[in-house]
Amino acid sequence: MKKKKDLNFLIRFFTGFIYVFLIIFSIEKGEKIFRIVMMMLSFLCLFEFLIMSGTDIILIKVASLFFLFSILMDIFIKKGLIPYIICLIPYSIIFFIIQLFSKKYSHQEKITQVSHLTFGLVYIIIPFFLASYIYTTIHHGKELILGIFILIWTNDSLSYLIGKKWGKIKIAISISPKKSVEGFIGGFFFCLILGFFLYKIWGKKYWFILSFMVPIFSTIGDLFESTIKRSYNVKNSGIWFPGHGGFLDRLDSFIFVIPIIATIVTSISYLL
Numbered sequence: 001m002k003k004k005k006d007l008n009f010l011i012r013f014f015t016g017f018i019y020v021f022l023i024i025f026s027i028e029k030g031e032k033i034f035r036i037v038m039m040m041l042s043f044l045c046l047f048e049f050l051i052m053s054g055t056d057i058i059l060i061k062v063a064s065l066f067f068l069f070s071i072l073m074d075i076f077i078k079k080g081l082i083p084y085i086i087c088l089i090p091y092s093i094i095f096f097i098i099q100l101f102s103k104k105y106s107h108q109e110k111i112t113q114v115s116h117l118t119f120g121l122v123y124i125i126i127p128f129f130l131a132s133y134i135y136t137t138i139h140h141g142k143e144l145i146l147g148i149f150i151l152i153w154t155n156d157s158l159s160y161l162i163g164k165k166w167g168k169i170k171i172a173i174s175i176s177p178k179k180s181v182e183g184f185i186g187g188f189f190f191c192l193i194l195g196f197f198l199y200k201i202w203g204k205k206y207w208f209i210l211s212f213m214v215p216i217f218s219t220i221g222d223l224f225e226s227t228i229k230r231s232y233n234v235k236n237s238g239i240w241f242p243g244h245g246g247f248l249d250r251l252d253s254f255i256f257v258i259p260i261i262a263t264i265v266t267s268i269s270y271l272l
Helices: 002-028 031-052 057-077 082-101 107-137 141-166 181-202 206-231 247-271
Strands: 170-172 176-180
Touching (some): 031 247, 057 082, 107 141, 170 176, 170 206, 176 206, 206 247
């Protein structure tokens, strides 16, 4: 039993390390690489969600062609986020038209599949667009994105470790049995400390606000994604991150945090 736990921990650590390396590498390599990585991750998360929600596999395959084409456009035409918008709009229209004239599903099932896509685009794709927007548009956007990822990783890791060791009081046992109040407090505390160091490194006072907000909305994002999985009776969104689950499992906190951060930082920029 102990060997199995040690092996699971090593697998979790190794896959987590690869994920962290990929994100930091994309941030450091510049706007284009970061944008492509963000879009690829967003599409993978969307695929997992559509598969999990029982969306027609043909429509998911059609989506993969549009997303591949948008990435190729970004690589060769170099028009920033525009290729993704150009490809997402016709894909959504085609998705809706196929559903409208499909004889395979009832009217209620058609509406359900359309709602899945609409929800997926809002819940998953938009946050990754906002991350690319922050990186390229907001002053010191590169440092901001890196700091947000570090805060999220700190909160996720410390809340997991502290909750596993000392967690007694459960936050929402029907949604996520392993999440505890003690784990949340531990992650929150270390994020506040990290926020102070980020302020010292980059000299921006908004790190105090962000270090306070990230652990709260990161936890909410995790619980929200757990609720989605519960509604579809699945344990993990995918199998690509052994020890973590799928892409959506790994990025659920980021997906929920980024729109909040974009709102806060944009508001601060306009006020100042």
